[in-house]
Amino acid sequence: MERQCLMIPGPTPVPVGAALAGAQPMINHRGPEFGALLSEVTGSLARVLVTHGTVLVFPASGTGGMEASAVNLLSPGDKVLVAVAGEFGSRFAEILRVTGAQVSTIEVEWGTRVDPAAIRAALESDPAIRAVVVTHNETSTGVTMDLASIRRAIVREDVLFIVDAISSMGAIQLHQDEWGIDAVVGGSQKGLMTPPGLAMISLSPKAWDKVERTTRRSVYWDFMAARKFFERPTAQTPYTPAVSLLYSLRESLRMLESEGLENVYRRHRMLARAVRAGVRGIGLEPLAPDDCASSTVTAVKLPDGVDAKSLLSTLRKEYGVVIAGGQGSLSGRIIRIGHVGNVSWQEVVVSLSAIEMALAKLGRSVDRGASVAAAEEVFMARG
Numbered sequence: 001m002e003r004q005c006l007m008i009p010g011p012t013p014v015p016v017g018a019a020l021a022g023a024q025p026m027i028n029h030r031g032p033e034f035g036a037l038l039s040e041v042t043g044s045l046a047r048v049l050v051t052h053g054t055v056l057v058f059p060a061s062g063t064g065g066m067e068a069s070a071v072n073l074l075s076p077g078d079k080v081l082v083a084v085a086g087e088f089g090s091r092f093a094e095i096l097r098v099t100g101a102q103v104s105t106i107e108v109e110w111g112t113r114v115d116p117a118a119i120r121a122a123l124e125s126d127p128a129i130r131a132v133v134v135t136h137n138e139t140s141t142g143v144t145m146d147l148a149s150i151r152r153a154i155v156r157e158d159v160l161f162i163v164d165a166i167s168s169m170g171a172i173q174l175h176q177d178e179w180g181i182d183a184v185v186g187g188s189q190k191g192l193m194t195p196p197g198l199a200m201i202s203l204s205p206k207a208w209d210k211v212e213r214t215t216r217r218s219v220y221w222d223f224m225a226a227r228k229f230f231e232r233p234t235a236q237t238p239y240t241p242a243v244s245l246l247y248s249l250r251e252s253l254r255m256l257e258s259e260g261l262e263n264v265y266r267r268h269r270m271l272a273r274a275v276r277a278g279v280r281g282i283g284l285e286p287l288a289p290d291d292c293a294s295s296t297v298t299a300v301k302l303p304d305g306v307d308a309k310s311l312l313s314t315l316r317k318e319y320g321v322v323i324a325g326g327q328g329s330l331s332g333r334i335i336r337i338g339h340v341g342n343v344s345w346q347e348v349v350v351s352l353s354a355i356e357m358a359l360a361k362l363g364r365s366v367d368r369g370a371s372v373a374a375a376e377e378v379f380m381a382r383g
């Protein structure tokens with residue numbers, strides 16, 4: 001039997017300890033053990049995001065957290081500016097439209113990052129804009145945005161800064177308070193090394209002011225209710241929480257904090273550099289330029305004549321390596337290698353080796369060993 005090497009940008013491999021933690025006996029979700037569990041998880045998430053704000057956790061995939069933010073932070077008709085640099089920015093724009101906001105977008109060429117000057121100019125030309133929405137790490141293109149610079153471009157105090165950090169939380173540094181981010185949305189199944197099913201939203205005091213004034217349009221996604229229950233003598237949630245996933249998440253967060261968040265971020269940056277060096281070693285080119293390359297996912301352009309579907313299926317069937325394809329307009333034109341969460345140099349070496357062999361099998365001439373050698377240079381230089 002072949003072991004599978006899961007190298008997609010989410011869901012990511014769950015550490016055994018976190019998986020086992022999820023198998024603990026059920027507890028009363030209105031009792032003291034649950035209160036301690038929820039408080040530890042939200043406290044740890046606040047440390048990950050370097051914030052003094054309140055973190056809420058809902059049972060949902062990340063998209064649920066995006067929709068929850070939309071209905072709590074914006075009233076129908078509110079003007080929002082969304083930076084669309086790929087599939088996930090486009091999804092946030094769609095959610096905002098459907099939930100009643102008046103959406104304008106800044107379209108960024110896929111594979112590049114959002115230019116803060118464009119945000120500044122859009123805000124200057126439309127004083128009615130109430131919020132700016134940015135995807136921290138655009139998983140469809142492998143680009144990470146410069147949130148601190150974007151914040152500096154949002155000069156108006158009355159504008160909320162909302163960030164989709166679903167594919168960066170726990171893997172790429174984000175300083176919520178220092179960078180002035182009002183709402184950060186995360187998901188359990190990427191950098192946080194937990195099975196899919198939890199969305200978290202971290203809110204600034206300014207975001208809470210807005211939540212209090214927004215017309216309430218959802219019973220389930222009600223941030224006010226969530227805060228009220230969280231502030232009970234033993235912390236609770238309004239509706240039945242995903243207890244087992246919270247056990248897993250607590251374990252994963254303990255692992256991240258014991259590795260040290262700085263070390264975790266450094267490990268991801270190293271893996272990204274190794275993947276980029278590796279694919280270049282066999283003549284392939286990453287989609288994103290080096291200065292905005294994601295440390296959690298690398299999109300790699302496919303040369304003419306290489307069929308994405310055949311490559312991905314050869315990787316999976318012959319070598320047990322699972323890599324993602326392109327989304328939207330990049331479908332068929334790129335592959336995406338996830339290197340996020342519970343991943344080390346070992347999986348990167350195996351993946352690069354498998355890519356070499358799969359390309360060779362598909363009839364490309366490949367300088368076999370070259371990608372692994374290039375990655376080794378990166379690993380050995382780390383000291």
Ligand SMILES: *Cc1c(COP(=O)(O)O)cnc(C)c1O
Nearest residue numbers: 061062063088137139166167187
């Ligand atoms: C994964 C992801 C999401 C959410 O996807 P779900 O499938 O709903 O968890 C949103 N934004 C980004 C940037 C993502 O990578």
